[in-house]
Amino acid sequence: MNRERLKEAVAEILPGVDAVIAYGQGFDAAHGEPCFVTKKEELEGLILNPLCEHNLASYLPSRKNKKTGVVVKGCDSRTIVQFLQEGLVKRENLVIIGVPCTGVVSAKKLARALDHQTVEEVRFEGETVIARTPRGEKRIALADVSPDKCRTCRYPTPLIYDVLVGEPIESDKDPAAVYDDVRELMGKSLEERKAYWEKEIGRCTRCYACRNACPLCVCQDSCIAETRDPHWQSQRSNLSEKMMFHFIHAIHLAGRCTECGECERACPMDIPLGKLKKKINMDMLDLFDYVPGIVCEDKPPLYTFKVEEKKIEEHEL
Amino acid sequence: MSDVTANKELRIVGFLCNWCSYGGADTAGVGRFKQPTDLRIIRVPCSGRVDPLLVAKAFANGADGVLVSGCHPRDCHYSEGNYYARRRLEMLKRFLPFIGIDEKRFHYTWISASEGQRWQKTVTDFTKRIHELGPAGKAVLDPADKAVEEMAS
Numbered sequence: 001m002n003r004e005r006l007k008e009a010v011a012e013i014l015p016g017v018d019a020v021i022a023y024g025q026g027f028d029a030a031h032g033e034p035c036f037v038t039k040k041e042e043l044e045g046l047i048l049n050p051l052c053e054h055n056l057a058s059y060l061p062s063r064k065n066k067k068t069g070v071v072v073k074g075c076d077s078r079t080i081v082q083f084l085q086e087g088l089v090k091r092e093n094l095v096i097i098g099v100p101c102t103g104v105v106s107a108k109k110l111a112r113a114l115d116h117q118t119v120e121e122v123r124f125e126g127e128t129v130i131a132r133t134p135r136g137e138k139r140i141a142l143a144d145v146s147p148d149k150c151r152t153c154r155y156p157t158p159l160i161y162d163v164l165v166g167e168p169i170e171s172d173k174d175p176a177a178v179y180d181d182v183r184e185l186m187g188k189s190l191e192e193r194k195a196y197w198e199k200e201i202g203r204c205t206r207c208y209a210c211r212n213a214c215p216l217c218v219c220q221d222s223c224i225a226e227t228r229d230p231h232w233q234s235q236r237s238n239l240s241e242k243m244m245f246h247f248i249h250a251i252h253l254a255g256r257c258t259e260c261g262e263c264e265r266a267c268p269m270d271i272p273l274g275k276l277k278k279k280i281n282m283d284m285l286d287l288f289d290y291v292p293g294i295v296c297e298d299k300p301p302l303y304t305f306k307v308e309e310k311k312i313e314e315h316e317l
Numbered sequence: 318m319s320d321v322t323a324n325k326e327l328r329i330v331g332f333l334c335n336w337c338s339y340g341g342a343d344t345a346g347v348g349r350f351k352q353p354t355d356l357r358i359i360r361v362p363c364s365g366r367v368d369p370l371l372v373a374k375a376f377a378n379g380a381d382g383v384l385v386s387g388c389h390p391r392d393c394h395y396s397e398g399n400y401y402a403r404r405r406l407e408m409l410k411r412f413l414p415f416i417g418i419d420e421k422r423f424h425y426t427w428i429s430a431s432e433g434q435r436w437q438k439t440v441t442d443f444t445k446r447i448h449e450l451g452p453a454g455k456a457v458l459d460p461a462d463k464a465v466e467e468m469a470s
Contacts, residue, residue, distance in 0.1 A: 182415075186415065243377060244374065251412075287408070302404055314427075
């Protein structure tokens, strides 16, 4: 991750676009944040390091017809591919700066590793995060504070880009291990799974942060979780309403979720929301041999059908 | 009827397409075939209308079983509604057990308007299965919600 080269790339495309969406320093040393660059003077504020956790592609559908530059990591680039599959953005309106990525830091996990102390400075040395707090300096392995998605990342290099900042990286992760967490939970009994989700989703405050952060939740203010007609969800705060909300989110992402991890990043209650979507993705792979956000010409499996479905058999009673 | 229906009735929701399965249920009725009465039928224009969330909402609101039935593949009144339905419902059937709902409580099938016997068999077998599984049980309430319920009672 080379910040100087990124600045050059952004400076080069800046005259031809309305804005470039990149990363800037957040409110403290341990956070990055999205940053819209429109002027050359703003280039100094850019950062490029493992604090660049967010998926900046999320902004693209709302940019409408404004020509936009965007900085994406491998995982984020899959979101753009998915947008193109669904016709949510136009390729000619995008200038994509790809950044090969070796893993990011989850701000939540880092805060926990530092016992929620004030962070004065964060440095990166290879695979180590060095954070200074009032209690002194602490060295943490990047892998210990990276989001779950990084542990099984198969696409460290963006799948679609106009400019690549850095050299392409091959994934060293086992493709068969991507859905290990889902399989582990499926290995448990029905009662255990029920108890697991009751405990996890029971914490949900229905703040809708997961939905708002989700790049593929494009309905946003027209979300059926908030409409009064039809009235899918009441304002009552019980488990079945919470479950229903996450059901809506997962089903609406069926065969579309690119596993960018934004829902988990945004969740203030630390609910493993990605797992719900991963389970459906695992089935989509098994049933239709489809992985979201890989090939622009693909069609999401639930947007289409085959007269003869090879893998779907009739269920007997 | 068998002793299956001697127990207390359970709540089973059936989404039937207007053109085939609803007709099939009607055929069974006209033919005076005996059927269990646990099933509440909701007529929909096409099995393609059955949003997986309708099934989820039924379970969330306390259904003990949900049955979806449409025209046989190649027979859809709208040519292809049931093909889309097949993919969605299969996805749903695999997703339900992940969040702790027994996939046996959900069944989807294809029944034509002339298959009154097949309808009778499906609804009898499915009702039997749900009775064997018993009531689905109520979702746990939040403490705040529990207090409201207690005040109301």
